[in-house]
Amino acid sequence: MFGAAIAAAAPDRAVAANLPDRPGGRCLVVGAGKASAAMALAVEAAWPDVALQGVVSTRYGHGAACKRIRIVEAGHPVPDANSLAAADAMLELLQGAGPGDLVLALVSGGGSACLARPIAGVTLADKQAITRELLRSGAPIGEMNRVRKALSAVKGGGLARAAGSARICTLVISDVPGDDPADVASGPTIPHAGRPEDALEILDRHGIALPDRVRTAILAQSALPAIDRPQDEVRLIASPSQSLAAAASLARDHGYAIVDLGDRVQGEAAQVAARHAELALRLAAQGGPPTAIVSGGETTVTLPQGCTGSGGRNSEYQLALARALDGHPRIWSIAGDSDGIDGASDAAGAIAAPGTLARASRLGLDIDRALADHDSHRFFAAGDLVITGPTRTNVNDIRIQLVR
Structure with a gap:
């Protein structure tokens, strides 16, 4: 089921089926995200x-062997010098765009970090520090993206502003709850209607301190003219809901009833896991048909200062789920990020099975300590990690519980 969900978001099929009419003039390709290189390869083939x-621009290790489109691998989840170089190269390319040109933008989740050009008065080091604090704060992805747009000269429609009179067609592989294209990679080709004050309110609410010059630079963005581009087109070519549907279809073929919790699940990973475990236990107690519970979206993990644990939101979810299920003999679970990378680890996520706690006990692993230390990767490393490598797509998290 997990594999079917990822396959449903494969960039090669999605791009080929959604390209606009062939341009009469030049086609200038820009883009960012974990799927962007695979999307570019599909454009070249088509x-x-x-x-x-x-x-x-894509994350390190997510590149593709393109011949005509330059691939830049850059930092994620914190931008780096390559993120900056990629943004500058795209801005330079778009300076020559004219009314006869098509700008084809290839956008997927992860692009916010892979593409970075700070606004005047803000440095790359400023953006890196703010990003690290946001990641630790547990802020939901929508709030993080509002801040990223306020700090960026290329997000929130910044690349569209640079494209002048050229027509833009944006192909989007969504990784955000609700599938708003303006939120995927912080919408580099989609104008943003938010206020700079909104970003400052988010940062203040999460206790993230800003130098006065950064605060002043953010507020100065309100003086920029609005971006009006009625000629542009946006196409959503793959989404979390499509991937969940593919997983559910496979389960039905094997005789499972489906409980679909939707693709917009958010909240602290451990708290979400507790709710899902309660549902799975209730279904098991009812003694009904075999059932698959599917859900997507993006949970968060709020890390205390000084935390040294390793893992990501999906393996933390599995830790809390396994603890709540307490070795129930009829419930299995998988949770992983569709891009193959959970947090900063080498795993997509983890599996929790009836024997998970017993095996951990034999190995001397304490699940309560692992939860307290946010050390899920080390707990599951004995054999329950899901290792896919980079999948070169990204439709956010895929979570499945089987109740048999």
């Missing part, structure tokens, strides 16, 4: 006779 040139 349009071998179109005059393509471009730059896309």
